[in-house]
Amino acid sequence: MASILSDDIDILAKARRALDGSYTPSEDEDYMSERQLDYFRVLLLQWKKTILEASEGTLQSLQEGPIRDADLNDRASSETDWGIELRTRDRQRKLISKIDSALRRIDAGEYGWCEVSGDPIGINRLTARPIATMTVEAQQAHEKREKVSRDD
Structure with a gap:
């Protein structure tokens, strides 16, 4: 799980690097000014583009054919790696949504x-999280309610 989260962070960092670094939103500006909205729009579009480019590599590998390792241990390891890769891509598909x-x-x-x-x-x-829909406090309360309902 930590590896998957780190992949998401790496992809977001790559998207940020692709932006023109001349502007970064700050707390000193009017909140959600046109300039800030444009920044986040471009960042989100670049993040999506980066995810789609990464998934193209997975598709290329899948099209190259099945795993053909002769050794059963190597084959099992390769299949495990593929399973992790496909779960990561599914997570990123949800992230695109x-x-x-x-x-x-x-x-x-x-x-x-x-x-x-x-x-x-x-x-x-x-x-830090351009897709956030709640304040930190609201998110914590939501997670706490979710945990309590799971424990019941």
């Missing part, structure tokens, strides 16, 4: 505002 949702929120003028409280999510949180 969240990116698309964030882009729709930008277009609707709802991006950057907590879907629970209506409060600003915050530039720092959105910079």
Whole structure:
């Protein structure tokens, strides 16, 4: 799980590097100004593009043919690696859905505002997690409720 999360962070970092580094949103500006919204729109589109490019590599490998390791241990290891790769791609497919949702929120003028409280999510949180839909406090309360309901 930690490896998958680190892959997501690496892909987001790669998307950030692809942006023109001349602008970074700050807390000193008007919250969700046109410039900030444009920054997050471009970041989200670049993140999505980076994910799709990574998945093309997986598709190419799948099309090259089945695993043909003669040794059973090597074959099992290769199949395990493929399973992990495919789960990672499925996770990223779900992430693309969240990116698309964030882009729709930008277009609707709802991006950057907590879907629970209506409060600003915050530039720092959105910079770290551009698909965030809740403030840190609302997210923690949500996770706590979720844990309590699972324990029942």
